[in-house]
Amino acid sequence: MTSKTLITDNKVKNASFSKAIAAVVWKDLAAEFRSRELFSAMLVFSLLVILIFNFALELDIKTRQSVTAGVLWVTFAFAGTLGLNRSMAVEKDRGCLDGLLLAPVDRAAIYFGKAISNLVFMLIVEAIVLPVYSFLYAINLFQPGLLLVILLGSIGYVSVGTLLASMAVQTRTRDVLLPILLFPVVIPVLISAVKASGGYLTGGDFTTEILPWINVLLVYDLIFTAIAFMTFDYVVEE
Amino acid sequence: MITVKKLVKRFGMKTVLRGVDFEVQPGEFVALLGPNGAGKTTFLRILASLSRPSLGEVHVANYRLPHQAAAVRARLGVVSHLPLLYGDLTAEENLQFYARMYNVENSEARITEVLDLVGLESRRRDLVRTFSRGMQQRLAIGRAVIHDPEVMLFDEPYTGLDQDASSMLDEVLRSVAAKGRTVVMTSHDLARAEDLATRFDILSRGVIAASITHKQLGRNNLLTFYKNALAG
Numbered sequence: 361m362t363s364k365t366l367i368t369d370n371k372v373k374n375a376s377f378s379k380a381i382a383a384v385v386w387k388d389l390a391a392e393f394r395s396r397e398l399f400s401a402m403l404v405f406s407l408l409v410i411l412i413f414n415f416a417l418e419l420d421i422k423t424r425q426s427v428t429a430g431v432l433w434v435t436f437a438f439a440g441t442l443g444l445n446r447s448m449a450v451e452k453d454r455g456c457l458d459g460l461l462l463a464p465v466d467r468a469a470i471y472f473g474k475a476i477s478n479l480v481f482m483l484i485v486e487a488i489v490l491p492v493y494s495f496l497y498a499i500n501l502f503q504p505g506l507l508l509v510i511l512l513g514s515i516g517y518v519s520v521g522t523l524l525a526s527m528a529v530q531t532r533t534r535d536v537l538l539p540i541l542l543f544p545v546v547i548p549v550l551i552s553a554v555k556a557s558g559g560y561l562t563g564g565d566f567t568t569e570i571l572p573w574i575n576v577l578l579v580y581d582l583i584f585t586a587i588a589f590m591t592f593d594y595v596v597e598e
Numbered sequence: 599m600i601t602v603k604k605l606v607k608r609f610g611m612k613t614v615l616r617g618v619d620f621e622v623q624p625g626e627f628v629a630l631l632g633p634n635g636a637g638k639t640t641f642l643r644i645l646a647s648l649s650r651p652s653l654g655e656v657h658v659a660n661y662r663l664p665h666q667a668a669a670v671r672a673r674l675g676v677v678s679h680l681p682l683l684y685g686d687l688t689a690e691e692n693l694q695f696y697a698r699m700y701n702v703e704n705s706e707a708r709i710t711e712v713l714d715l716v717g718l719e720s721r722r723r724d725l726v727r728t729f730s731r732g733m734q735q736r737l738a739i740g741r742a743v744i745h746d747p748e749v750m751l752f753d754e755p756y757t758g759l760d761q762d763a764s765s766m767l768d769e770v771l772r773s774v775a776a777k778g779r780t781v782v783m784t785s786h787d788l789a790r791a792e793d794l795a796t797r798f799d800i801l802s803r804g805v806i807a808a809s810i811t812h813k814q815l816g817r818n819n820l821l822t823f824y825k826n827a828l829a830g
Contacts, residue, residue, distance in 0.1 A: 380698075387695045
């Protein structure tokens with residue numbers, strides 16, 4: 361090895377915001393599709409939960425329709441917490457979070473990269489859980505409106521969850537701390553998502569029973585994405 | 599290249615750095631020595647923009663921290679005792695990721711060059727989690743130099759390395775110094791520090807207790823200087 365070749369005369373220009381987001385997403389997806397640690401944990405957990413609920417709630421078809429939304433979102437919320445914890449733990453365990461923070465990019469790009477990866481994992485798990493749930497509970501969950509609600513709810517959950525997971529991962533009690541921090545903050549998302557989903561599943565009136573909750577989800581998604589954008593830098597710095 | 603004035607760092611009620619004054623000229627190789635808990639890692643984390651100073655001024659590569667942190671990071675390479683690498687990515691993928699984050703031009707050629715230089719070209723498609731500690735640290739060095747930094751910070755880089763990997767790191771550090779890069783390295787290994795650095799600063803109880811250049815040290819023993827600095 362020679363000094364002449366190890367250090368070149370390249371000059372570095374900072375990566376753009378979108379390039380940095382794309383790099384973080386690519387890295388997370390490449391690592392996860394190889395190891396499948398996070399994905400398999402979320403998926404197995406989700407399937408177990410809906411199986412347990414299926415046997416625990418031996419309900420008639422009409423009652424099932426009314427509890428489906430709640431069961432579905434409890435499943436997504438707990439599986440999502442597993443995923444969020446694991447996603448940030450991977451960064452912390454080998455010092456990789458420092459590696460990310462040392463990059464000359466806007467730190468909000470790191471947040472958005474992590475949030476998009478977490479959302480992709482959550483949506484994949486949901487895409488597998490929904491048909492299984494439909495089969496077990498004999499309910500058609502493939503309604504465009506319901507899928508929109510699931511997307512908006514997942515975005516809200518992940519936007520707050522990624523920010524709080526970044527905070528919790530810096531503590532020794534991160535596994536316990538994340539749900540304690542997260543669930544009180546995502547209560548508006550969960551309530552809105554359950555109400556809007558329930559509205560679709562029970563054939564409720566769109567204007568009075570569904571739209572208001574979708575609006576709450578939209579506003580929540582916007583507000584918390586903006587808050588995360590503004591505060592992520594402070595959350596991850598000592 | 600690096601100027602630190604009256605730097606104070608507090609964690610809650612605990613004050614780790616108590617008014618550190620520190621200056622490094624371009625091309626200098628400074629070994630920052632001190633006992634465990636002296637604040638060496640905290641100090642380096644502040645220089646790396648990973649931690650904010652509580653009080654005081656910090657300039658790295660003529661940019662002020664924390665306000666111009668992105669400009670500092672673009673000119674900084676950091677190697678710590680942790681590899682900062684993803685075990686589920688290959689060596690090549692890890693470097694690709696960091697090359698994208700640092701927006702390195704001609705990244706494919708640079709990755710090949712760096713892998714070759716750290717002796718891991720034949721393992722470029724192997725997962726990092728299959729690497730030994732020494733190989734991971736070699737790749738960590740490759741990661742740190744991928745964007746050709748002006749300033750390099752090494753935080754206990756020899757921790758857990760075998761003899762071969764340590765020799766390899768010696769060579770990289772010499773290479774960096776020979777190219778006129780500015781280097782700050784924390785270490786407990788006085789013999790290695792004496793062999794590599796051009797200046798030795800002793801950090802004790804949150805302040806720079808003593809400083810001496812290699813030339814001033816002359817034939818004297820660094821260990822004796824170190825012990826006297828801690829005793830004083």
